[in-house]
Amino acid sequence: MEDVAAYAGVALKTVSRVVNGEPGVTPGTAERVRAAIDQLGFRRNDSARILRKGQTASIGLIMEDIGNPFYSVLSRAVEDVAREHGHVLFTGSSDEDPVRERELALAFCARRVDGLVVIPAADDHTYLLPEMAAGIATVFVDRPARLIEADTVLTNNVGGARDGVNHLIRGGHRRIGFIGDAPRIYTSMLRHRGYREAMSAAGLRVDDAWVTMTTPTTDSVAAALRQMLAGPAPVTALFCGNNRVSVAALRELGPLSATLAFVGFDDFELADLLTPGVTVVAQDVARLGRVATELLFRRLAGDRGPAERTEVVTELVRRGSGEIPPP
């Protein structure tokens, strides 16, 4: 900037004014400065600007895995809102590892992001308290913060699962299986609860052999299916707790999927192309990201109200697999 100033024969500050479009510079002078900038290929160093202003115009997003379509769609929604506010976006994948989540969060905070959107993996977020006290706005998405008060945007997990299971019950099913992700995962736990609630509200018994909750692998899902389909009273319908589980189960079921009624939590691409089409409880992932990020920017704009908790509703999308009648 000093070089530009010298080249244009003005003071440093005048260059700063031109660069930032501040008023009070004669058109002629401004033109000379711009020419010098072009000539010298000058670009403002935002690091210095950030240091001086204390505002980075950036936010951080921490999720489980950006490679997973669920999070990538969410990520895009967050990016769009950030962009509307002139912010750029840091992204990081925690792989469900609390240590890594913390590392990422602190790395972003050290870079003085203005705010943080977190899909939490940790079960203790007190490590964020000093950062939040220091003014870094934080919104939690998809799962709530643990041990601290914070803004949260969630899907209606219990209600959605209940809707899905009720759909099967209305179809005449009485023996319905459930395969979910590991129970320590918040959404997994709630969807399981929704399943139990729907069953018990309909006066239906749940056999232990019908329920499996674990990180889904080919083997674990195959075992779960064997277990619930064996014996004299096999399940006639299956509810899956998320899209990874659904896909694994459908893969394992193979041709059997034509006769076993199926509903999954989470929509996924091509669900409509399979035969039969896969009935799902769809979450509006983009909306989740959008709502959360808009809340974040409301905070950044100065909203100091108490922590908010928003729920985004789900939608039952019927495609055929949920409408298979019991044998």
Add this chain to the structure above:
Amino acid sequence: MEDVAAYAGVALKTVSRVVNGEPGVTPGTAERVRAAIDQLGFRRNDSARILRKGQTASIGLIMEDIGNPFYSVLSRAVEDVAREHGHVLFTGSSDEDPVRERELALAFCARRVDGLVVIPAADDHTYLLPEMAAGIATVFVDRPARLIEADTVLTNNVGGARDGVNHLIRGGHRRIGFIGDAPRIYTSMLRHRGYREAMSAAGLRVDDAWVTMTTPTTDSVAAALRQMLAGPAPVTALFCGNNRVSVAALRELGPLSATLAFVGFDDFELADLLTPGVTVVAQDVARLGRVATELLFRRLAGDRGPAERTEVVTELVRRGSGEIPPP
């Protein structure tokens, strides 16, 4: 940091030493400083550090749309390599818009990222020359840079498309259709070339009605299919230029997909679950991202060789749809 120093009764510089784990601090002093840090909730301000050191330990990734699984997988690979090198990652979606790509690139550069991984949309990248001259390493992925010399990592598009079409030809097909994305897109253009090459190498004629290249929409793909399946000599096989086109075509084909041989460029989730399973020319997207980012860090480590151009090979994955014989 000054507060911490005062609290611990040492000089600023000593705090700096402790924070950075520099040698030459008595254990007792270090302990006192650490206590003060905890007490005051101090966190180093990386903005200042960056300004001082001139190194941001961050890289930027610009792609078409992080919400698209292709890019999100790539993004994850880039993130992993960045992490191995202790860098954080900015991401941004250009939506194929040259202006937006440029804005993002310059925004990242202004924040003084150490390097840039770009999946280009623009057809002129000279705007990056000053930045590259200023030392920002840049690697282009999936498509080459335009009008400048730069490191590039590409998929073997022509060869992959040729392989896919040859597979159909070996299956006995002589009338093979092609639906690709808009011809201005680099990969689209090359895959089209591969299709033409394979056909002409086999001495097969290509009817104009068999080829459509445009941004895929439900309507455009439906029209393309109608056109190539009408008349006395309809195509007996179809090759699609990317996964979006493939999915749209499969959706439009419906039950017809059981009789029309099909191969698509790009793998996609659940391709194995459809009936028949979808044969694809798979690119190793994660590898693409990994190779590119490793190249970037080689540059950052000081490698000043001439611009490199690497190709990543494709793999034909047979699942059934490509093995349907001609009627």
Add this chain to the structure above:
DNA sequence: CGAAGACTTGACAACGCTGTCATATAATCG
């Protein structure tokens, strides 16, 4: 024509950190 006001421009400090170099203290050795 002189004073008040409006506008343009510039000098300088400060943001929070790290690198350099100087100084004070402790350890080592002939």
Add this chain to the structure above:
DNA sequence: CGATTATATGACAGCGTTGTCAAGTCTTCG
């Protein structure tokens, strides 16, 4: 025990901006 060396600590400048305030120039109007 004094001289030398190793070690621990601190003072200070400077990274490239922007905010503050003062100074200079040009209008305007009584």
